[in-house]
Amino acid sequence: MKKKIGVIFGGKSSEHEVSIESAKTVCAELEKAGFSALPFYAPRAGAWRLVKVKDLLSGRKLAGPEIEPSLGGGCFVKKGGGRLRPDALFPIIHGSTGEDGVLQGLLELIGLPYTGCGVTASAVGMDKIISKELAALDGIPVLPHVVIRAHQKAGMGALLKKAEKLGFPLFVKPVAQGSSVGVAKVKRAAELRPAVIRAFRFDTAVMIEKGIDRAREIVCGVLGSGGGAKASVTGEVVPKGRHEFFDYEAKYLDDNGMDFLLPAPLSAEISARLRALAVKIFLALGGSGMARVDFLVDPRNEKKIYFCEINTLPGFTSHSLYPRLWGKTGLKPEKVLRELVAIALRAAAGKRRLTTARK
Ligand SMILES: Nc1ncnc2c1ncn2[C@@H]1O[C@H](COP(=O)(O)OP(=O)(O)O)[C@@H](O)[C@H]1O
Ligand SMILES: [Mg+2]
Structure with a gap:
């Protein structure tokens, strides 16, 4: 039997549309990897809906039966009856309430394995103060x-x-x-x-x-958990034209807002250092599954590198940085997804073994 993976997408943040695009890639690639994808659409307001993969992929209206999580039940309940029991969940809601631990808390209450970072690492990753403080405690350079x-x-x-x-x-x-x-x-x-x-x-x-004037922006993907966490090659994001830095417009509104150099034109030494730092930061923050770690590099001296931020639910559209970083490293999206599901199932099994008794 194919394993069923509930892909949760949409959400309340400004990245709602990006999340829909990410879900298209995730569902299509999960199916390629031999899973059965169940797209769970979270509209900006109102109940979640179970939609069809083919409707999602063809851009049709995201309609379908309402579904509700059953707390502690390890399943979802369909309006009008019927239970839906996925083997694991794949949250791909970017930004607030999806990437900051709020959704992950709900998934913990449902009691199903889920991919990506848990509650604490998600919340820490979203908070620029706490993530920088934790990284700095581990000796990672951050800007004052x-x-x-x-x-x-x-x-x-x-x-x-x-x-x-x-x-x-x-x-x-x-x-x-x-x-x-x-x-x-x-x-x-x-x-x-x-x-x-x-x-x-x-x-x-x-x-x-x-600030670093006209800082170089280097991104690195991390995949795995614990001692098995590994880094992708690094890439460089170059804001173009009138964008002095990577602002909202350059990211989403301007089709020519940026170039992506893959691999990043850095010396082998600095690139290796950034990859090692990316994994170190991911683990220092308690990450598991995936994240994209972003660095700022002084354009006048590539040895001056600083941790900028971590994104625990990076974009997963066909042209997003995270899948492209792994593609260049030799891992196709379906392999990345297979690994994420395997980690989620392993983590859930590990958690079940923890004792809840007092002795
Ligand atoms: N200290 C800094 N020096 C130079 N550029 C910066 C600095 N901090 C942020 N930026 C620029 O602002 C952008 C957004 O900042 P970032 O901390 O990544 O926040 P966000 O979570 O909104 O992406 C970065 O991609 C970079 O272009
Ligand atoms: Mg950023």
Whole structure:
């Protein structure tokens, strides 16, 4: 019997449409790998629906019977009766509520194996303060930064002064967003406060980070768990034209917003170092399954490298960075997916063996 994998996609974040595209690749490749894919569509509002793979792939309306998770039941219940019992779940909802541990918490309650990072690693990966602090504790280089939390907003003058001392340019970012939403490059003191106030529209904490002017952006895929976690080749993302950095427009709106150099034009030594760091960061944050780790590299000196962020549910569309990184490393998407499912099943079996008794 083919194993049934529930692919959960859509979601409430600004990356809803990207998630639908990712789900198309994931479902098609899971089927190629010998699984039976069950696409579970999470609309922006309302109940999840079980849709047909062929409707998803052909871009038809995402309709089908409503399904509800059964908490602790290891299954879903269809409206009008009937139980659906996948062997594992594959969440592919990017951004808030899908990538930050919220969805993973629900999957824990359902009690089915699921692919990718667990609750804590997802939440930590989404938080730019905690992920950088944890990485730094493990000796990974990060750029100095100042954090302003909501309760410090009224008297933020002193914190702004402290941030100015880091030197310009500075990058202002909401702590737990993504897709460069609310991110600003600030070149002079007068622009700092407005950028911080704007970033507070998206989050309750804001990070002001020392900037690297025209930084090179190197990405690396990680796949596996524990001692078996491995890194893909590195790639370089180059924002093009009028985009000074990789802003929202360059990422999603401008078809010519970026070039992707694969492999990244780095020396063998630096590329090996970044790959080792990517795995180290992934493990330091408690990651399992997959993640894409992003670095900033000084364009004047490739030895100056800094951890930028980790994405625990990277895009999986046919032109997304993560599958392309693995493709260049020699792993086709169906192999990556097979490995992710195997890790999920192993992790679930391992968890069942843990005792819940007090002695
Ligand atoms: N310290 C920095 N120096 C130079 N560029 C930066 C810095 N921080 C962020 N950037 C630029 O801003 C983009 C978005 O920042 P990032 O931390 O990756 O947040 P997001 O989660 O929104 O992608 C990066 O891809 C990069 O182009
Ligand atoms: Mg980023």
